[in-house]
Amino acid sequence: MTEFTSARDALRTYFGYDAFRPGQEGIVNAIIQGHDALGVMPTGAGKSICYQIPATLLPGMTIVISPLISLMRDQVDALNDVGIPAAFINTTQSPDEQDLMFAQALSGRIRLLYVAPERLETERFRTFASRVPISLVAVDEAHCVSQWGQDFRSSYLGIGDFLKALPVRPTVAAFTATATERVRRDIIGILGLRDPSVTVTGFDRANLYFDVIRMERKRKVSWVASYIADHPDESGIVYCATRKEVESLAESLNIAVCELRAAKGEDATRLGMVAVAYHGGMPAETRERAQRDFVTDRVPVVVATNAFGMGIDKSNVRYVIHHNMPESIEAYYQEAGRAGRDGEPSRCTLLWNESDIATRRRLLDSDYENERLTAEEQEVVRASKRRLLNAMIGYCRTTDCLHEYMTRYFGEAGGAAVRDDGTCVGGCAN
Structure with a gap:
């Protein structure tokens, strides 16, 4: 060297x-x-x-x-x-x-x-x-x-x-x-x-637009499909809470998005695959192929659990949609933050409903066993995760600026960047 x-x-x-x-x-x-x-x-x-x-x-x-x-x-x-x-x-x-x-x-x-x-x-x-x-x-x-x-x-x-x-x-x-x-x-x-x-270095990502939409479960698939169909030239990630939902949603999107675009006059035979699925239960070769197809823009959308994303070198992700509420603000910030790494305007949308909260609480109470920790220490971890989940629920329900909610959560004194009229630079639904 x-x-x-x-x-x-x-x-x-x-x-x-x-x-x-x-x-x-x-x-x-x-x-x-x-x-x-x-x-x-x-x-x-x-x-x-x-x-x-x-x-x-x-x-x-x-x-x-x-x-x-x-x-x-x-x-x-x-x-x-x-x-x-x-x-x-x-x-x-x-x-x-x-x-x-x-x-x-x-x-x-x-x-x-x-x-x-x-x-x-x-x-x-x-x-x-x-x-x-x-x-x-x-x-x-x-x-x-x-x-x-x-x-x-x-x-x-x-x-x-x-x-x-x-x-x-x-x-x-x-x-x-x-x-x-x-x-x-x-x-x-x-x-x-x-x-x-x-x-x-600061937690505010001023190029990201944040919105939270309360939506009943049966409407989520059609909303996500419509968004993807309306943004055919953009790359995006859709996060789901479970492996079963990942596979089901990816399959549904490959049908629904093509139908929506064909209805607009596009040649359906030339559309190809819209979304690939990615989760930790897949064979390594299948996961690697899905990741490669997404990173190289062969497929515009990846539907994934939180197993996907860390260290992925793809700067042009224009939107991240959460099909379910994540377990914490930290998880959401990290996953949503995979949008707009090139500094260009990008959208981070969270779809949620009360059943998401019940699902997260059930997963939280059932998925933590660790031989390194005593029963008392394991309960400390569970209590911490409940606290994190409550902060995430607060994000879904707040009427405050979403950029401000996150920067305040991470203890950033300067808060979110704002315009002269007091609105956040990145923009949000509140």
Whole structure:
């Protein structure tokens, strides 16, 4: 790899940008200078640049901890394409393939190594980590460490122990798109960040129009189909609460949208598939094909559970429709925020009704069992999730500005950007 005199040189050479986005340069410089860092930046703000650039400048290897095995290959391929040696180690590889990655890392031929948090607990990986010089550990989706966040994962609790066991403690940087003040404190405490440089770039996405529509269940399919048919040249994501709803809605949309467009005089034989389904219960090959068809614009719409979206590199999503109410403001902000990553005006619509609330409460009370936690700790997690759900219900029912509701929820003092007449810049239904 080329040696650079500055982070901006590396940014220009590898990624073709002359300047960093807001918040990036401060985090990059802090990491290069050996300071721990916490970056809270919205979807599309470029969190990965904040650890990828230091990885090209620091002498040792960077370990990236990510919960999303399915996205590691995309990230690694993209880095290798621009000349940054990167690899991953996960359960999709054979032992021989993993041995090859370990050998390359030990010989200094890998700058970034992506691993899932569960990998840190294996004796094999800990032995490897004790033998290789590590300059930086980057923790992606760091909100998963907090029991007060919307996506707590107990495997994240082992990261702190892994760091303590290393012969030399590296710089540690944590990143997330969604973290209240309480969750930020958790991230710093549980990961053991030392006097970190904290960057919160702001939660308001002024290019997004938010609206909430209360709608009975039987009308939702026709509303979504009509919207898609009226926006034939736009790319969109439709989120559903369950796998069964994903498959049913995708099938219905492929029929209904074609019928609506044919009624307008279009040649139905040339319309092709409108929507693909995506959820965690599908075979990996089917999911990858659906994701690829959507990202490459072969299919304009993906209907998905919350298993879809993290790290998806698609900037031109013009709308995100939630067919059901999500479980938290954090989840909604992250999913809706996949619209308009290119900064262009985009729409985020939430369809909901009282049965959505009942469904979410039922899922909440039935889906959390974890062997790492005591019964009392599990109840703390459930209570936290009930609190998060209540905030989401409040969003659906509020008559306040929706941009303001979200920024206030995340504790942002400046609030939403407003025009001279007091309305939000992005626009919302309230």
